[in-house]
Amino acid sequence: MTVSVERQQQRLVPLGAVGELGRSKRSVVVVDGQELLVLCVRRRFTVLENRCPHLGLPLDDARVVGRTLVCSGHGYKYALGDGGHVPGWRCSSGDAGRLVLLPTRVEDGVLYALVGLPG
Numbered sequence: 001m002t003v004s005v006e007r008q009q010q011r012l013v014p015l016g017a018v019g020e021l022g023r024s025k026r027s028v029v030v031v032d033g034q035e036l037l038v039l040c041v042r043r044r045f046t047v048l049e050n051r052c053p054h055l056g057l058p059l060d061d062a063r064v065v066g067r068t069l070v071c072s073g074h075g076y077k078y079a080l081g082d083g084g085h086v087p088g089w090r091c092s093s094g095d096a097g098r099l100v101l102l103p104t105r106v107e108d109g110v111l112y113a114l115v116g117l118p119g
Contacts, residue, residue, distance in 0.1 A: 012105065012112045015047065021111055028060050031115050036102065038111070039064060039080070046080045047104050047113045053078075053085075053097025069099070 035050035077086035083099035
């Protein structure tokens, strides 16, 4: 049996100056037509696709509680550390999906994210 795995090409993309992104705490950056949500929580950056994995709603108005993101559309909670769904009274099942988190790096005062090339 042969299994073919297609790897999506990725590249580092600058998202903005760390000082500016840190002050705003929350920014939406568009890269190749894809909206990314940049969060700065306790001086730590998290970059994710700006859409709820459950309903596809934008997350730029979601509440941040500690290291948890709470979708404003339905109240589902997601861990900012690994993107996993945090079960609660609104959704106890695991079918709420998981956030798409992007690896980041800071170089020379600029925040970069590793994004897939459109294809």
